[in-house]
Amino acid sequence: MEWWQILIIVLAVVAVVLAILYFVGKKMQKKADGQQAMIDQQKMTVTILVIDKKKMRIKDSNLPKIVQDQVPAYLKLRKMPLVKAKIGPKITTLLCDEKVFKELPVKKNVKVDIAGMYIIGIKNYKK
Incomplete structure (x- = not known):
């Protein structure tokens, strides 16, 4: 394998990991906002x-x-x-x-x- 092929594979894996972290973080932020709203209400x-x-x-x-x-x-x-x-x-x-x-x-x-x-x-x- 050439060095540029390895670089493309590594960049693709990093992009997938960042996308997963983005969506998980977005989901956790919604959950935290809901909990904060409940705390403010109570x-x-x-x-x-x-x-x-x-x-x-x-x-x-x-x-x-x-x-x-x-x-x-x-x-x-x-x-x-x-x-x-x-x-x-x-x-x-x-x-x-x-x-x-x-x-x-x-x-x-x-x-x-x-x-x-x-x-x-x-x-x-x-x-």
């Missing part, structure tokens, strides 16, 4: 007292068994940002967005946006 603003925050595995946290079963397998192996907070009289463990986790102050009253058991944003906090 969110509500609540005042919480942040007791503790740490990154740990889902199975090591004290989240309900139903929530642990719904988490995808690839996320069960990762350390997730978890926040232990007091919402009204009840102390619960909440999942948190990575950006929000970095900004969230400990031992403070914070007004946050929550969708289910997921903290998606900080409105403000009292110092």
Whole structure:
């Protein structure tokens, strides 16, 4: 085989791989947009007292068994940002967005946006 034939075959394979990645990425983007729309629809603003925050595995946290079963397998192996907070009289463990986790102050009253058991944003906090 000539060198230019090998080059054409390699370019064809690269083009096919890029086309597959394009369509898979497009499909995943639609799925993510649908999930984001559902989160925006479900969110509500609540005042919480942040007791503790740490990154740990889902199975090591004290989240309900139903929530642990719904988490995808690839996320069960990762350390997730978890926040232990007091919402009204009840102390619960909440999942948190990575950006929000970095900004969230400990031992403070914070007004946050929550969708289910997921903290998606900080409105403000009292110092």
